[in-house]
Amino acid sequence: MSPILRSMWHNYRYTFLIYWIIMGLFIVAAQIMVSNTTDQDAVYAGLTNFAPPKYFLSVMGVLFVIVNLPVYVAHGVSRRRYMTGTAVFAALIGATYALISMIAITVNLGFAGRLDGALISRVGFAHLLTDYAYMGAGWLIGVTYYRYGPWYATFLLPFTTSPAWLTDGVFNSLWTTSPFTVQNLALRLPYALAVLAALACIAGAVAAGYALARTVPLKPRRA
Amino acid sequence: MSLGVEVADLSVRYGDVTALDGLSFTLAPGKIYGLLGRNGSGKSTLLSVLAAFRRPAAGRVLVDGQDPFENPSVMSRICLIREGGDLYSSARVRDVVGFAACVREGFDKAYADRLLDVFQIPRRRRVQALSRGQRSALGSVLGLASRAPLTILDEAYLGMDAPSRYTFYDALLEDYAEHPRTIILSTHLIEEVARLLEEVVIIDRGRLVLAGDTEDVRARGVTVTGRAAEVDAFTAGLTVLNSQTLGATKSATVFGPLDDERRDRARTYELDLGPVALQDLFVHLTRESVR
Numbered sequence: 170m171s172p173i174l175r176s177m178w179h180n181y182r183y184t185f186l187i188y189w190i191i192m193g194l195f196i197v198a199a200q201i202m203v204s205n206t207t208d209q210d211a212v213y214a215g216l217t218n219f220a221p222p223k224y225f226l227s228v229m230g231v232l233f234v235i236v237n238l239p240v241y242v243a244h245g246v247s248r249r250r251y252m253t254g255t256a257v258f259a260a261l262i263g264a265t266y267a268l269i270s271m272i273a274i275t276v277n278l279g280f281a282g283r284l285d286g287a288l289i290s291r292v293g294f295a296h297l298l299t300d301y302a303y304m305g306a307g308w309l310i311g312v313t314y315y316r317y318g319p320w321y322a323t324f325l326l327p328f329t330t331s332p333a334w335l336t337d338g339v340f341n342s343l344w345t346t347s348p349f350t351v352q353n354l355a356l357r358l359p360y361a362l363a364v365l366a367a368l369a370c371i372a373g374a375v376a377a378g379y380a381l382a383r384t385v386p387l388k389p390r391r392a
Numbered sequence: 393m394s395l396g397v398e399v400a401d402l403s404v405r406y407g408d409v410t411a412l413d414g415l416s417f418t419l420a421p422g423k424i425y426g427l428l429g430r431n432g433s434g435k436s437t438l439l440s441v442l443a444a445f446r447r448p449a450a451g452r453v454l455v456d457g458q459d460p461f462e463n464p465s466v467m468s469r470i471c472l473i474r475e476g477g478d479l480y481s482s483a484r485v486r487d488v489v490g491f492a493a494c495v496r497e498g499f500d501k502a503y504a505d506r507l508l509d510v511f512q513i514p515r516r517r518r519v520q521a522l523s524r525g526q527r528s529a530l531g532s533v534l535g536l537a538s539r540a541p542l543t544i545l546d547e548a549y550l551g552m553d554a555p556s557r558y559t560f561y562d563a564l565l566e567d568y569a570e571h572p573r574t575i576i577l578s579t580h581l582i583e584e585v586a587r588l589l590e591e592v593v594i595i596d597r598g599r600l601v602l603a604g605d606t607e608d609v610r611a612r613g614v615t616v617t618g619r620a621a622e623v624d625a626f627t628a629g630l631t632v633l634n635s636q637t638l639g640a641t642k643s644a645t646v647f648g649p650l651d652d653e654r655r656d657r658a659r660t661y662e663l664d665l666g667p668v669a670l671q672d673l674f675v676h677l678t679r680e681s682v683r
Contacts, residue, residue, distance in 0.1 A: 176494045179487075180480070236480070242445065243478030244495045245468040245540070383462070386446035387478070389436060 173246065173254025174261075180237070181229075185262070188225055189269065196273060222266040222296075223303040227333060230307020233259070235315050239387050248383055256375070259304050267297035291360055295340045298367040302336035305374025312381045315388070332374035339363040339370075394421035394574045395456040395469060395542040397442060402451035404437050404598075411437040413598035414451070419576075419591070421541075424568060426589035426606070427578040430678050434598040435578045436474070439546050442576075443472035455542060468497055471540035473548040477531045479519050485530060486515040492534050504537035507563065511556060524551035532560050536567050544576045557581070561588060582671040592670065596678045606670070613668030613676075614650055617643040622661040626654075633668070633676040645672045 233255050241251040271293040278284050309329035313322040322329070339358050358366070397419040404412040411434045419425055429435045440446050441453055444460040444467050453460065460466040479488050485508065493501040508515060511529035513522070522530065528551035535545050549560050565588060568575060579585050592609055594601040602609060613633065616623055620642035623635075627644050635644040645668050650658070658665055 172495045176491055179491070179494070180483075240478050240480060240491075241495065242467075243443075243472065243474075244492060245470060245497075245538075246495055247444075247462050247464040247467050249462060250464055384447055387440065389440075389474075 171254055174258055177258045222270055223299050226300050227303040227307035230304040231311035234308055234311030242387055263300040266300055270296055299336050301371050302332040305371055306330050306333035308378040309374055316385050332370040335370045336367045339366040393541045396421040398454040400452045403449050405449045411598055415600055417593055417600055417603045421574050422572050423590040424575045424588055426592040427576055428592055428674050429595040433596050436546055439472055439544050443470050469540055470542045471535055471538035472544040473531045473535035475547040475550055477527055481520040482518055484516055484518055485513055496538055498539045500537045500539055504533050507533040525553055528552045529556055539571055542574045546578045582674055586670045594677055601677050610667045613645055613647045613673050615645050615666040615668055616663050618663035626661055626663055634672045647676055
């Protein structure tokens with residue numbers, strides 16, 4: 170394992186653990202409460218629209234720049250090497266989050282007697298791409314705030330968040346879409362087209378994030 | 393293994409402000425250098441360019457003959473410790489040291505652990521809970537234990553109290569003797585570190601004022617000590633940087649070399665001639681230059 174992967178895992182292992190403990194408790198509690206008070210069944214999918222992991226991962230994307238990048242560069246790691254290592258790390262945690270979410274959805278739908286393997290795999294892959302797009306958007310938000318300061322970066326938010334909302338748009342997984350049913354699993358665009366569009370969003374985020382971080386100067390430090 | 397540095401016509405600008413303005417000098421490998429300059433003179437900017445923290449607007453910086461910016465093989469051999477420290481503030485001290493050992497080639501963790509004991513830095517405490525002095529000491533520990541062929545300390549030990557600073561100076565000299573490398577110390581505590589420095593570089597307003605061997609630099613001035621009347625007579629017409637009188641005895645710091653005739657006169661007046669204090673010279677040079 171590369172030093173960057175090892176150190177990133179060491180830095181964030183408890184953060185991930187705490188996140189999943191909180192999410193696990195939330196899902197179980199919500200399932201019990203809602204199934205006892207309403208006729209809703211697929212609580213995790215319906216209530217959350219699969220959103221918590223992607224929002225959490227977008228925050229991780231911000232932290233990767235604002236917290237980690239300066240420390241790594243100050244320890245003699247080139248920006249490019251850090252970005253390569255972090256991309257692998259992000260790919261692994263994105264895949265892990267998508268996998269855990271998939272298991273949660275499968276169990277959830279299974280209990281409701283509505284298992285559909287094809288649907289789950291399609292939604293799972295969409296979930297994975299959405300996680301990556303949100304991390305990419307988080308990286309863009311972080312690097313613009315770090316590089317240009319709060320004024321310019323705030324004006325750039327429509328651009329820096331675009332990988333996230335565009336991907337949500339093509340998969341119809343925006344939080345504004347009917348949150349209390351599983352109907353929003355249905356896709357508006359043809360699936361292949363939506364996947365291609367999401368991949369293009371992720372590629373754009375990676376390219377822009379790389380270009381902005383490749384030459385970013387470290388800020389002066391004060392005691 | 394030590395790294396040499398070549399700076400040629402280096403300029404850095406922050407908007408309308410020119411931090412470095414056509415700076416040029418060369419540092420030979422394997423020496424301890426002092427980088428001296430007033431506040432806002434461009435010291436930290438220069439060091440951040442050397443360590444690839446930022447790219448210059450113009451000019452060239454070569455470390456070991458290569459541009460350090462985004463050059464992995466060069467960056468991994470440079471360690472710049474800044475006063476605030478580039479650390480995870482919420483991490484514990486032991487994790488900060490573990491992180492450095494993980495990502496930095498050549499980091500000596502056992503030596504870092506020994507230094508943590510010497511400076512009495514609690515390993516379990518979080519960085520943000522350390523006092524300013526302890527944070528400074530932690531930065532200095534990371535700098536020394538990095539064993540980087542180009543180790544740069546930018547006011548890194550300023551927050552330490554005097555006993556800790558002297559402990560740090562001793563540790564630095566001891567480690568430098570065992571593991572020779574190029575070390576750059578940027579500081580305002582000039583007289584304290586003067587004994588460590590083999591060469592000095594003085595900059596002001598982003599421009600080079602002077603660079604050279606410490607003893608040669610100090611030889612640019614003379615301290616004249618003797619009876620007040622004789623000292624006054626001797627220094628008449630010379631550039632006096634500083635003077636102190638104690639009873640009938642006076643000591644004056646004079647800038648500029650003395651010719652043989654002056655030295656003969658000093659002997660005639662029974663005056664003692666000594667080297668000039670580096671700080672006096674620094675104050676004179678930076679007060680006079682372009683201000």
